[in-house]
Amino acid sequence: MKEIKHVFFDLDHTLWDFEKNSALAFEKIFEELNFNIDSKKFMDIYNPINVAYWKLYERNEIDQETLRINRVKDAFEAIGLTITLDEIHTISDLFIAYLTSNNHLIDGTIDLLEYLKEKYTLHIITNGFSSVQEVKLQKSNLDKYFVTITDSEAAGNKKPHETIFQHALTVANASKAESIMVGDSIEADVLGAINFGITAVYFNPSNEKVPNDQIIQIQKLIQLKNIL
Incomplete structure (x- = not known):
């Protein structure tokens, strides 16, 4: 070397630390939107979904907007909760806004x-x-x-x-x-x-x-x- x-x-x-900072962002979002969701359990589902979509994004198989929206949609579907497309967009926008509120x-x-x-x-x-x-x-x-x-x-x-x-x-x-x-x-x-x-x-x-x-x-x- x-x-x-x-x-x-x-x-x-x-x-x-993307995982820790993401968990804190979602915790804030769920509280603000009055969603009764355990953020830790949600992150256990969300993290591998997010990684999978990032791999697709890196291979140019999806665009930025698809990444942002589908990782949230798929995570909610995986925990058995149905939310509207408007709610998905709201959560995705808030996630980007709140992600840097914590910087572990x-x-x-x-x-x-x-x-x-x-x-x-x-x-x-x-x-x-x-x-x-x-x-x-x-x-x-x-x-x-x-x-x-x-x-x-x-x-x-x-x-x-x-x-x-x-x-x-x-x-x-x-x-x-x-x-x-x-x-x-x-x-x-x-x-x-x-x-x-x-x-x-x-x-x-x-x-x-x-x-x-x-x-x-x-x-x-x-x-x-x-x-x-």
Whole structure:
């Protein structure tokens, strides 16, 4: 890793705790709309549905609006509650509005970034909606650590497509040999980066099975200190 000068991070699920912040957003929404729903049980249903729709979105099989609406609709159907399309739109809009009301980070995020900023230039590559991601970074005080922020809307393509990685390197004035990608998605972050030609580290807190044993992985962010 001696050649590494630039570290690129995914944001959601890697540094910014999407599950915890989402649960708090839905808890606020259910209270405001007088829905008698246990937010924890709802999130157990919602999370895998959300992940599945994000994978479709990353593969360009659905658009942003379909992602936003269908993940809510499917989650309510899965818990056996029928709501109108207007209510689905209301919940989806409130979710985006309230998502950044709380900005919990994955354990070890600040400690790791404080360590890395003295040795490397840090960057973000995210498939998230640009307007929302900017607010997340600002409200969580993460923006001060990153020199460049590349989102899929600006790059014209989403991870794992090579276009977004090339865009990120160009903006960062970095070469492939000098760069490393860290993220929680084996398909979008890790294989996307590897196929593009840069080193990748899989943030794998659940210890999911990896496609091959050559993939570098960590279960806690702080373990990245042993690599970089």
